[in-house]
Amino acid sequence: MYERKILPNLNCGxxxxxxxxxxxxxxxxxxxxxxxHLRPSELQRKIPDATRRVLNIQLKELEDHELITKKIYxxxxxxxxYSLTDFGKTLIPVIAALGxxxxxxxxxxxxVILKRLNGENE
Numbered sequence: 868m869y870e871r872k873i874l875p876n877l878n879c880g881x882x883x884x885x886x887x888x889x890x891x892x893x894x895x896x897x898x899x900x901x902x903x904h905l906r907p908s909e910l911q912r913k914i915p916d917a918t919r920r921v922l923n924i925q926l927k928e929l930e931d932h933e934l935i936t937k938k939i940y941x942x943x944x945x946x947x948x949y950s951l952t953d954f955g956k957t958l959i960p961v962i963a964a965l966g967x968x969x970x971x972x973x974x975x976x977x978x979v980i981l982k983r984l985n986g987e988n989e
Contacts, residue, residue, distance in 0.1 A: 887932045890925045892917050894962055897951070900935060901959050905948040934958065 876882050888894060892914055899913045907926070911919055926949060929935045934955035940946040951959070969976060 887934070888958075890928065892922060893925050893929060894965070896922070896925060896929060897934065897955060897958060898962055898966075900949050900951055901956070901962075905950060907947055907949075910949075929955075 875886050877886065895914055896910060899910055904910055904913055907919070907922065910922060910926075911917070914922065926935065926937070930937055930949075933952055935949050936952055938948050938950070940948070
């Protein structure tokens with residue numbers, strides 16, 4: 868398992884939010900759980916590019932930061948569902964605002980991202 872060698876800088880809100888949400892799939896996981904996709908298999912289908920291992924690690928980190936809760940049902944085979952905590956629900960308007968910003972600037976963002984990617988491939 869990854870062990871951090873340098874402690875994070877937690878001096879301001881941006882540092883704190885970066886620490887909690889840093890991870891390629893965390894924002895999408897929170898959004899999909901908010902939309903009602905609660906089972907790990909549902910989340911995997913919504914984010915097919917992510918491996919199950921990476922999703923499990925990021926779900927665990929979200930759980931450790933008290934943004935989601937994990938409920939394990941005592942059935943065979945085991946059934947697991949995730950849900951947002953009240954604290955996690957406070958992030959949904961922020962994620963929605965980021966998504967709206969991305970939608971508003973979609974064309975420009977796509978252009979600069981593709982330009983950068985094409986420059987790396989040359």
